Amino acid sequence: MAEVHVYVTPKAGVLDPQGAVVQKALADLGYSGVDEVRIGKFITLEVADGPDLAARVDEMCKRLLANTVIEDYRFEVIE
Amino acid sequence: MRFGIVVFPGSNCEQDCLYSTRFLGEEAEYVWHGDTELGHFDCVILPGGFSYGDYLRTGAVARFSPVMGAVGRFAEAGGLVIGICNGFQILCEAGLLPGALMRNTSLKFICREVPLRVERTGTPFTRLCAEGDILRIPINHNEGNYSAPPDVLERMRANGQVVLRYSDEDGVVRPGSAPNGAMDNIAGIVNEAGNVFGLMPHPERVVDPLLGGTDGALIFRSIVESVTAGVGVRS
Numbered sequence: 001m002a003e004v005h006v007y008v009t010p011k012a013g014v015l016d017p018q019g020a021v022v023q024k025a026l027a028d029l030g031y032s033g034v035d036e037v038r039i040g041k042f043i044t045l046e047v048a049d050g051p052d053l054a055a056r057v058d059e060m061c062k063r064l065l066a067n068t069v070i071e072d073y074r075f076e077v078i079e
Numbered sequence: 080m081r082f083g084i085v086v087f088p089g090s091n092c093e094q095d096c097l098y099s100t101r102f103l104g105e106e107a108e109y110v111w112h113g114d115t116e117l118g119h120f121d122c123v124i125l126p127g128g129f130s131y132g133d134y135l136r137t138g139a140v141a142r143f144s145p146v147m148g149a150v151g152r153f154a155e156a157g158g159l160v161i162g163i164c165n166g167f168q169i170l171c172e173a174g175l176l177p178g179a180l181m182r183n184t185s186l187k188f189i190c191r192e193v194p195l196r197v198e199r200t201g202t203p204f205t206r207l208c209a210e211g212d213i214l215r216i217p218i219n220h221n222e223g224n225y226s227a228p229p230d231v232l233e234r235m236r237a238n239g240q241v242v243l244r245y246s247d248e249d250g251v252v253r254p255g256s257a258p259n260g261a262m263d264n265i266a267g268i269v270n271e272a273g274n275v276f277g278l279m280p281h282p283e284r285v286v287d288p289l290l291g292g293t294d295g296a297l298i299f300r301s302i303v304e305s306v307t308a309g310v311g312v313r314s
Binding site: 014015017018021064065067069070 | 135136139140143171172178179181182183184185186224226227228260
């Protein structure tokens with residue numbers, strides 16, 4: 001079994017109102033100098049290992065884990 | 080004619096769809112999401128609700144329900160499909176409609192009646208409307224912010240795929256008319272072929288005049304008239 005970490009983030013240019021609210025909240029808390037906040041998802045998978053692991057995870061991301069119209073994804077296999 | 084209303088785990092507007100279509104004198108039945116085949120229907124409705132709890136993304140899991148294969152084939156063959164609210168989200172996730180529905184820009188769940196401008200009447204869903212008609216239909220959602228890449232939006236506009244837009248109370252569409260921040264104030268669209276319709280507002284809630292409006296009936300009666308005139312196919 002391999003541990004895979006998947007990061008799903010809003011595409012650049014896509015409006016992220018949640019991120020904007022968090023940025024403002026940080027400013028209200030006194031943390032100046034935070035220019036932009038974008039909020040995404042972190043997904044961990046325990047996947048059967050194999051030579052096609054990366055290809056399989058890539059498919060999972062394209063088909064389900066990310067909506068590629070509005071989201072980007074990347075993943076890493078944790079040793 | 081017969082309406083088939085798909086019920087996913089977490090759908091909650093199927094009863095209103097059943098009530099309203101039968102109120103208009105048509106036949107309607109539920110279709111369980113786990114069925115791999117559709118029964119015989121002239122129009123398939125994907126109703127509103129919170130299928131699969133909106134887990135991961137709204138409609139992300141429901142689009143893989145067994146019945147969606149049959150719905151896709153029905154749509155491919157020219158069958159009439161209408162996705163309402165969560166149903167619209169499911170159609171976008173399934174790729175049967177372009178674009179995606181994102182979180183409302185206000186980050187607030189919006190539940191109220193809104194004015195919608197009919198932008199295109201030459202569809203089976205707006206056949207009985209006149210261009211510029213204002214329909215008053217309630218919205219009820221947290222993720223109704225329609226979004227699509229600029230080139231897709233351009234193509235949709237050129238193809239006449241934008242069917243309904245949010246307008247101001249005076250019926251004029253202005254930047255910011257959409258209460259949810261939807262791009263180009265888009266409230267409802269069709270696919271290129273014009274047989275698949277997705278809209279965030281709930282027409283099934285304004286059919287019986289007892290509920291304070293009947294503008295939703297225009298959409299359902301348009302479907303009925305279209306089917307009677309031979310538009311679409313039976314599944």
